[in-house]
Amino acid sequence: METTEKDILRGGQFLIKETLSEDVFTPEDFSEEQNMMKEAVIEFNDREIIPNKARFEAKDYALTEDVMRKAAELGFLGVSVPEEYGGLGMGFVSTMLTCDYISSGTGSFSTAFGAHTGIGTMPITLYGTEEQKQKYVPKLATGEWFGAYALTEPGAGSDANAGKTTAKVSDDGKSYVINGQKMWISNAGFCSLMIVFARIEDDKNITGFIVEYDKENPNGITLGEEEHKLGIRASSTRQVFFNDTVVPSENMLAARGEGFKIAMNALNIGRIKLAAACLDSQRRITTLAVQYANERKQFKTPIADFGAIKLKLAEMTTNAYAGESASYRAAKNIEDRIAMRQAAGNSHQEAELKGVEEYAIECSILKVAVSEDVQHCADEGIQIFGGMGFSEDTPMEAAWRDARIARIYEGTNEINRMLCVGMLVKKAMKGHVDLLGPAMKVQEDLMGIPSFDTPDFSELLSEEKSMIAKLKKVFLMVAGAAVQKFGPALEEHQQLLMAASDIMIEIYMAESAILRTEKNAKRFGEDSQKVQIAMSKLYLYQAVDIIEKKGKESIISFAEGDEQRMMLMGLKRFTKYVNYPDIVDLRNEIAEKVKSENKYCF
Template sequence: MSTETQKTQLIRGGQFLVKETKAEDIFTPEDFNEEQEMMKDSVMEFIDREVWPKKEEFEKKNYALTQEIMEKAGELGFLGVSVPEEYDGLGMGFVSTMLVCDYISGATGSIATAFGAHTGIGTMPITLYGTEEQKKKYVPKLATGEVFGAYCLTEPGAGSDANSGKTKAVLSEDGKYYSITGQKMWISNAGFAGTFIVFARIEDDKYITGFIVEYDKENPNGISLGEEEKKLGIHSSSTRQVFFNETKVPVENLLAERGDGFKIAMNVLNIGRIKLAGACLDAQRRVIDGSVKYANERVQFNTAIAKFGAIKLKLAEMATAAYAGESAVYRASKNIEDRIALRVEEGNSHSEAELKSVEEYAIECSILKVACSEDIQHCSDEGIQIFGGMGFSADAPMESAWRDARIPRIYEGTNEINRMLAVGMLVKKAMKGHVDLLGPATAVGQELTGIPSMDKPDYSELFAEEKEILKNLKKIFLMVAGSAVQKFGAELEEHQQLLLASADILIEIYMAESTILRTEKNANRLGEDTQKEQIAMSQLYLYNAVDKITQKAKEGIVSFAEGDEQRMMLMGLKRFTKYQNQPNVVALRNTIAEKLTSENKYCF
């Protein structure tokens, strides 16, 4: 297949909203190749041997244990999965790097944070933006765990507004080094890192600049660390303030170009967002495993509580969210991997190809970050509820899982920021002509004023009705967001609650579609009889998505439309969310829950 043909078949970021994706064209966890399955097994074996048995120890602020585990992970090559082989990494594809991030992160948030901070924002800025000399000097040691990395962006007055940092970099008179002075906070891995990616402003530049800063405790060079922060969760993740007092940094350690710091920060965060989504997946599986086992063992009124409908509801919804997260994360990961391969074929360097490819799917990265971080929080909350009073006890695993699950909604840009980014980036893509929203939005407007068809379609094939509903949900987004853009234009970003509602519609569409396409692909090749529970999860997820989208769309419509326009849009909303064959949600949940309890684990 030619590069041009591949490019045509591979949809661009955000185009899922206006272009049909066929089931056979998406990647699913069932598509892992032999090498990926071996890597998955190796990571799981490592975590089950080295981390899971010490779970209680990670709640005792044992930072040395986290460092020890990270060193062992480095020895096994897990820290260098995405690093090119010429810098002592494994040079594996984007899906494989996501797989490692997924399965290494589930046992405890402390390791998930240390791993993510080191391999992502601690290493990738140099791998992607560094000069060849910088890469050769720093990346091999980071890839093997000889040195650990940390990312110094956030300041007391600069959080979501990352470019507002006050840290200064002043060039020496002889032009040989910069003196960096300032304060950074919430720096993961600070207690044992030897390489800092530091962002500072040179003179009165509009944008900050990135620097590679070495740290040696024996020769601190003006660097001092605050005490370990007292945190709600991730207790053994080292988190400190870092202070720079005229820290001398050679000019050759400036990262990329002067003023590129904000661009570096934003692009590296795109990668961090999708990997954070992946890091939430195995955490969900482990919470579900523990909940199912407890529900099977806990007897009340002479019956295992797993038999009760209220518990079945919880288990089914927890598993459905996890299955949806897997489906969407690996779908997007393969899109990114394929886009990287195309760009490399066209002559891009690997680092440039990865940067541009992740940027292409930045909308999906934000969607996944929000969805998966909120799903693990809800999953762990339901885990506590299933355990009852025992769930609230620190002696049971749910309490720490719930606390650790709270931070992903803040990491890598808060979920509120990411919701607004997803919609904002989609609108910008439309304005650049990368995603045609105008044509489909106009068609939806014409459909609203037309006479609806009274014909009853044939929904005999698997997911025929569900796919029609998905098409209609996309029309809802185009109706709401399209009208909002028309009404507010450039001022749309000031209407944050409308953006948040629109983002929730967008998120549910992507997650529901990914789930249905995964199941359809596997049903086509393995037989529908092998996918009974997966079909139930796909139908249940869509049903829940329709409910949420109905609520959010109504909220958006009444916020900006009045009179006949409002009535027409609300009628359209009702039409677009109508089932011909309403699913039996209780039966779907029971089907899923009974499979879980019979297998005594998350088994999908």
């Protein structure tokens, strides 16, 4: 059936419209081709990356480069690149899947892979002229060249547009001369091409350039020493200095002053891909923790039988399941939006740009949620291993160190939290998402008399879906009142923005898990999804706790008197269960399943 615009929710609309379970994509929906790609990537990871973990941890940068070349030979670097430029031309879900399963062996390779395929290659694919694409993209897709992305500077991190690197037009107008310094540049040590951002004269916004780099003829480019980092140790990370580096005028990427736009859109793609890159790490950490807990005996009992350990295993497993559910839901939305735009006559470039940009809110949500879940997963993994977890001889400490960067790069989680709400408000102002109407309706609900009828929750997950609908009212109540009170000055209230974004994040993640479970229960039978039902209920219960806390924090920060009392009463009403789940039973059920399978098994 042909997809039309009305069939696909726009970015952010999940907060104001109900999503049906049959309309979400899940990992169980992978095509035969996608499953074959998944198996190929897992096999590559198990052969080339996992056995070499010690070498990656010993900062073997040459190994990272060598494994990147092997990945290129199998086509993994070109999964998302159109066939006419040497790639496989696969859809967005397949690119997510590849990023997901190739990234779990070590954060070092994951970072090199993500930097090259995402922010190193995609800006040219999406913004380059036909000549630029023909010249550079095939080399990047086949691994003949590797790419890097030079945006961050000592004085320009989260404030990406504050860069001081300059590009001065030559006297004959045929080239630009770049001077400046970049830092934290992934792949700098072995790249042949950099996407470099610099300011021309007194332009308000930076401009992007494609800059070739040849060690034998460096053209004024010098590299700092490899950075010594907490994690991702074999990911080449260097400072890059430009001293009168000459770049042909035809290597400007997009138009003058559009560098900031390129940077932001590249980061949108990077954010959802980063979420994907954290997923299989969670699966593998959970599997290793389960296996250790089954083998390790204390007081003549496997520690996996202890309730304190079951709690950890259940929550690690549940968070991984929710992260998968939400990541692939968003990926398919993006893929469908791209297909819809191409069907309407957009070029591949326009369609992909607009497709990803449409779901920038979801990209930020996923980046925050999954990066924090993988850190928590690794932390609990260390705890389950006990003293052994602190040793370099077991895999947990490296996983913990590697996970830490995920909350920083592709925009810190604090920036992404504020972006979530900021982008939603901008969408509302443009008329893309009607926030005002639903927010006003929630205000009317608060003034009305609540129903005391006992609802019918006989259908599978019906109480959970009802709770999701109420949690959306919490967000609309808080965000609606905050926008009314502060207007454009809302962006100055960062703690309020972050609290509101946590509400939004938990709604999206919990709803995604519930919809995935409901869809699979309908087609595979409820009995086959018993543990998935338990995970969906457990995740939601914890989401409700977070939303209640963040809602209260928000309300008392800007409302007072009768308005505050009314909103707090509404918060209590909207976060109250009719039938509270027994979360201890839920955790035990989930833990027993992974314990018996001796692995993450979803």
